[in-house]
Amino acid sequence: MKRPRDLFQDLVQRPLDPSVPLVMKRFTVRLIILLIFCALPMAGGIGFRHMFLVLTGVNAMICVVWAVLRRERPRSAGLTHWDEALVMTIFWLTAQLSA
Numbered sequence: 001m002k003r004p005r006d007l008f009q010d011l012v013q014r015p016l017d018p019s020v021p022l023v024m025k026r027f028t029v030r031l032i033i034l035l036i037f038c039a040l041p042m043a044g045g046i047g048f049r050h051m052f053l054v055l056t057g058v059n060a061m062i063c064v065v066w067a068v069l070r071r072e073r074p075r076s077a078g079l080t081h082w083d084e085a086l087v088m089t090i091f092w093l094t095a096q097l098s099a
Contacts, residue, residue: 017078027084035060036062060088 038051063085070079 017076019078023084027079027087030059030084034080048097049095053092056088056092056095060085060092063088 013019034052034055037055042051063081067081067085069075070081072082072089074082
């Protein structure tokens with residue numbers, strides 16, 4: 001007979017790669033910092049939307065450069081900087097089209 005803990009472990013799906021939780025935490029921290037900078041009042045009154053566009057675009061480019069420097073594969077089992085760049089690009093495109 002299985003213990004309740006073993007039954008729970010059977011129900012929980014484990015990620016394909018052990019780096020997935022690490023990348024999700026890194027992405028969450030990056031997004032929180034980005035949103036904090038967007039919300040800060042800047043001299044000249046750039047505005048949240050414009051600042052969000054600039055920071056997500058720059059962040060996507062930095063993720064691509066970092067992925068190239070680390071020679072990460074775009075299609076791997078785990079999450080990589082390519083995936084972060086894709087999500088940042090989607091955020092940028094969504095903000096660009098929402099105006």
